[in-house]
Amino acid sequence: xxxxxxxxxxxxxxxxxxxxxxxxxxxxxxxxxxxxxxxxxxxxxxxxxxxxxxxxxxxxxxxxxxxxxxxxxxxxxxxxxxxxxxxxxxxxxxxxxxxxxxxxxxxxxxxxxxxxxxxxxxxxxxxxxxxxxxxxxxxxxxxxxxxxxxxxxxxxxxxxxxxxxxxxxxxxxxxxxxxxxxxxxxxxxxxxxxxxxxxxxxxxxxxxxxxxxxxxxxxxxxxxxxxxxxxxxxxxxxxxxxxxxxxxxxxxxxxxxxxxxxxxxxxxxxxxxxxxxxxxxxxxxxxxxxxxxxxxxxxxxxxxxxxxxxxxxxx
Numbered sequence: 011x012x013x014x015x016x017x018x019x020x021x022x023x024x025x026x027x028x029x030x031x032x033x034x035x036x037x038x039x040x041x042x043x044x045x046x047x048x049x050x051x052x053x054x055x056x057x058x059x060x061x062x063x064x065x066x067x068x069x070x071x072x073x074x075x076x077x078x079x080x081x082x083x084x085x086x087x088x089x090x091x092x093x094x095x096x097x098x099x100x101x102x103x104x105x106x107x108x109x110x111x112x113x114x115x116x117x118x119x120x121x122x123x124x125x126x127x128x129x130x131x132x133x134x135x136x137x138x139x140x141x142x143x144x145x146x147x148x149x150x151x152x153x154x155x156x157x158x159x160x161x162x163x164x165x166x167x168x169x170x171x172x173x174x175x176x177x178x179x180x181x182x183x184x185x186x187x188x189x190x191x192x193x194x195x196x197x198x199x200x201x202x203x204x205x206x207x208x209x210x211x212x213x214x215x216x217x218x219x220x221x222x223x224x225x226x227x228x229x230x231x232x233x234x235x236x237x238x239x240x241x242x243x244x245x246x247x248x249x250x251x252x253x254x255x256x257x258x259x260x261x262x263x264x265x266x267x268x269x270x271x272x273x274x275x276x277x278x279x280x281x282x283x284x285x286x287x288x289x290x291x292x293x294x295x296x297x298x299x300x301x302x303x304x305x306x307x308x309x310x311x312x313x314x315x316x317x318x319x320x321x322x323x324x325x
Contacts, residue, residue, distance in 0.1 A: 011037055011052070012059045024060055033059075047116040064104045065171070072175050073098065082151050086158050089151075090166045091173075093143035097136070107136035107167040137167050176301045184303065184319045185213075190252045192317055197256050205305040205314040207262045214244040215266065227270035237267050265309070277308045284313075 015033055016023055024033045034053050041049045065073070072078075073095045077088045084092075098106060110133025112126055141163050145155040196206035218240055219225050226236040241263050248256055284304065291299040302315040 011040070030056070030060060051115055065098065065106055068174055069106065069171065072173060075175070080147060080151055082153065084151065086162065087166075089147055089153075089158065090140075090144055090163060092147050093140055094166075094170055096143050097140055101136070101139050106170040107140055108133045109168050109171065110134070133167070137164055140167050174298050176299055178301065179319050188251060188318050193251055193253055194256070196316055196318075197253060202314060202316070204262070204310075205307060205312075205316060207258045208266075208305055208307060209303065209316065209318075210244055210247060210258060211240070211262060211266045214240060214247050215271070217247060218243045225271035227267035229270075233267060237263055240267055274308065277306070281306055 011033075012023060015036065019029075024030045034056055037049060037053050037056065072091060075091075077084070078092045078095050080089050080092045094106065098104060108129065110130050112129050115122070117125075141160060144158055144163055148155045148157060193206070196202040197210075199206075215225060221243070222239065226240040227233060241258075241260075244258055244263065248254070248258075284306070288299050291297045300315055302317045305314050305316060307313070
């Protein structure tokens with residue numbers, strides 16, 4: 011149906027909202043009965059036909075990375091990325107290797123299996139080309155051409171369209187060399203100012219504890235003095251970070267003193283669960299881990315991710 015549409019529209023697929031609506035109506039018009047599931051599935055999945063060809067922006071960014079210029083010390087990942095870059099330009103004609111699987115759909119068994127075989131054959135052909143390119147690159151950089159296993163290359167091909175590179179720095183770097191534009195942006199952004207305020211106050215509390223050997227609001231009595239000290243500490247911290255003239259709300263400072271360094275079991279368990287989940291992602295190198303500073307606001311049950319560091323140049 012998409013091929014038929016393109017033939018009647020100068021070879022172009024639907025792009026505007028009205029054209030997409032018309033395409034769905036065209037699909038509906040071919041239905042003989044209202045219970046034809048394959049047509050219903052086609053209508054629901056029609057947005058996939060409209061998607062632009064080629065690789066996504068994330069993958070394009072990785073391909074353009076300087077690390078794809080590999081050498082003898084390059085990791086297996088970047089060797090395979092260099093091969094993928096060559097594949098996309100040559101055999102892929104602008105596309106990454108085909109994954110090979112197809113979704114479940116209403117179809118006769120015969121048609122479904124035949125279609126599945128076509129996709130699997132193309133996937134296998136793409137893998138063989140990638141395998142050869144990886145071997146050629148390994149030879150070129152003076153490494154054993156079989157040092158990257160077939161299973162690793164096959165897994166790489168299967169996930170090539172969903173690759174993402176995350177780069178991190180030490181927490182020490184975030185503390186000592188934060189990104190001033192990001193700090194200022196978050197502090198003045200209504201959607202992020204609350205999370206950023208908590209971040210500043212958490213750091214201010216650490217400085218407060220180092221200066222006064224206690225946490226603000228930890229002991230009964232003297233709450234007003236603690237609030238005043240914490241406010242002064244927070245302003246000093248903001249100035250040290252280069253955010254001169256910016257302040258935090260009184261409500262936020264009062265709240266930080268009110269709970270007096272308490273640790274709620276439910277919040278601690280939730281944050282611990284998030285941390286362990288991210289560790290598993292990093293160890294297994296599966297799924298996309300968070301890249302930034304995670305702030306959980308237990309008052310509003312809201313989580314936000316802040317990018318506070320200048321991004322590192324190396325992976």
